[in-house]
Amino acid sequence: MNNARLLIKKYFDQHSFVNSSIESFNQFIEQELQSIIEENKLIEPTIIPPNVDSFKIKLDKIWVTKPELTEADGSKRDIYPVEARLRKISYAAPVFLEVSAHINEIQRETFTTQIGSLPVMLKSNFCHLSKLNREELIAKGEDPDDSGGYFIINGTERVLVNIEDLASNHVLVEEASTGPSQFVGKLFSESGSYKIPHSLERMKDGLFYLTFTRVRRVPLVVVLKALGLLKDEDIMTAVSKERQFDDVLINLFEHVSIKTFDDAMDAIAKHLGITQSKEIRNERVIELLDKYLLPHIGLRKEDRLAKAHNLCKMLKKYILVSSGEAPVDNKDHYMNKRLKLAGDLLADLFRVNLKVLIGDMMYNFQRIVKRGKFPSIKVIIREKLLTSRIYSSMATGSWVGGRKGISQRIQRLNYLNTVSHLQRVVSPLSATQENFAARELHPTHMGRLCPSETPEGTNIGLKKNFALLASVTKTTSEQDTLKALKNLGVKLVNA
Secondary structure, three states: OHHHHHHHHHHHHHOOOOHHHHHHHHHHHHHHHHHHHHHOOEEOOOOOOOOOOOEEEEEEEEEEOOOEEEOOOOOEEEOOHHHHHHOOOOOEEEEEEEEEEEEOOEEEEEEEEEEEEEEOOOOOOOOOOOOOOHHHHHHOOOOOOOOOOOEEEOOEEEEEOEEEEEOOOOOEEEEOOOOOOOEEEEEEEEEOOEEEEEEEEEOOOOOEEEEEOOEEEEEHHHHHHHOOOOOHHHHHHHHOOOOOOHHHHHHHHHOOOOOOHHHHHHHHHHHHOOOOOHHHHHHHHHHHHHHHOOOOOOOOHHHHHHHHHHHHHHHHHHHHHHOOOOOOOOOOOHHHEEEEOHHHHHHHHHHHHHHHHHHHHHHHHHHHHHOOOOOOHHHHOOHHHHHHHHHHHHHHOOOHHHOOOOEEEOOOOOHHHHHHHHOEEEOOOOOOOOOHHHHOOOHHHOOOEOOOOOOOHHHOOOEEEEOOOOOOOOOOOHHHHHHHHHHOOOOOOOO
8 A cells, every 4th residue: 555655646746637638738749730831831922013924921940938018118028927926917928920032933032930829838948937946936926836737927827728539530330320321420520620421321223322521322343433433343442342242233233333533523513513624524523523522641642552452442431331340339438538738729719810910921812912902921021910819719619620619727625626627627518418429427437537526516527527537648640650550560551
C-alpha cells in the first residue's frame, strides 16, 4: 500500500492533471498553425490592375511569441497572468506572418506583419510561467499548485472543454434504423476544412449505392470506374483477393456497358442531372470526385486510384457485416471515438477565421484596384479582425460548426472542483433526446473515464470526466504513420 502511494505521488510530481491539454495546445502552435497556412498558401485576387498579367499573394511562415501588452502610449512589454486578471485584459501573444507579393511570377514585396493575437494557455511552452519554479511563481503572484491548462480572456479564466466525437476517416457499418437498406456503412472524411459524411447502402435491387455531399445514391461500381478501376477483374481483386463475392458480381453485370472513363463520367452526370456540354459536365463531375470524395486521401488526380481501393475495402467490410461474417460496429466502443482537446478546437477556430481574414484581404485589395490604384499588401491586412473573432468565440463559447458551450468560465468553488472542470469530456449529443446507449457505461471507459462522476438529470452520461491517471496520445502526422507502416513491410497500392 505504501509503495502504491509513493508511486502515485511520484507520478503526480512529474505529471500534471492537464498535461494532455497543454501538449495539445503546444502541438497546435508548433505544428498545426503552419499546416493551416499551407492549406491557404496562395491567394489570387480575381480583379487585378490592368497593366499586370498575374498577381499572387503568398503566405509563408507563421510564428507566435510570448504574451505581451500594448499600453495606451504604444509601448509594448511582457504581461503575466496575474496582471491580466486584475486589469480585466486577455493573456494573449501576437501572431506574426511572413507575406510576399508576386507580380508576373516575380517576387516584389516581402514583409512580416502581425495578423492578430492568440490567447495563450497557462503553463504551456508559450506562457511566461512554464519555466518558473515554486519561489518564482509565488513572486509573480501565482499559486504554485495551480495546474494551468486554461486561458484568461478579458480578465476571466476560461477553459475549453474536451469534445468526444466519432472517429473521422474510419468506416463503421451498423444496422439502419430507417430507409430501404438493412445495413448502412458510414464514414466521416475529414481533411483540413473538409468534413464530409459518406454512406454506403444496398438497396432492394441488390445494387450498392454511395452517398456523399451533393451526390445522392450513385451506383458504387460507376464511381469505381470513374476513379480508374475500369476492368471488372481489377474491381473484384481490389475487394478481395481470396474469394469472389456474388454481390459484387451482380453489380458488375448491371454496369457491364460502362467500359471507358467517359462512359462512367456520363453515367454519373446523368444520375446527378447535369445536362450541360460534355466538357462542363466532365469538369463538374471531376471536381466532385477530387474535392469531395474521400478528401482525407487527397485532392489530386493522382489520388483517385487510392480512393477507389479504399471504397473497395469499405465495400468488403459492408458485405461481411451484412452477411453475418463480421460483427456490427458499436459506436459507443472507445476505439471508434476520438477526443478533441484544446489544441484541436483552436485549430478549427483559427482555420475558419483565417479564411475570413483572407476574404477581407481580397475584398480590400479589389476595392482599391477598382479605384485605379495598386495597393501595398500591408494596407489591406486588418490585424484586429482575426483577434476580435477569436476573442468573441472564446468569451461566449459559440464555436465553429454551430457548437455552443465549448469555452466555459472555470469553476473555482474549491481545488477539486477546478481540477474536475479541467478534466471534463462532453458528448455533442442532445441532452433532450434519450440516447440510452450513449449514456451507459461501456467496458472501454475503464481507465479512461471516471465511472461515477457525471451530473444528475438530462446530462447524465453525456458529461463525463477523465480518470485520474488517463492521458491522451498526440495526433501523429500522416507521413510519420506511412513511414512506420512501410518499415513494417506494408506496400502502397499505387507504388
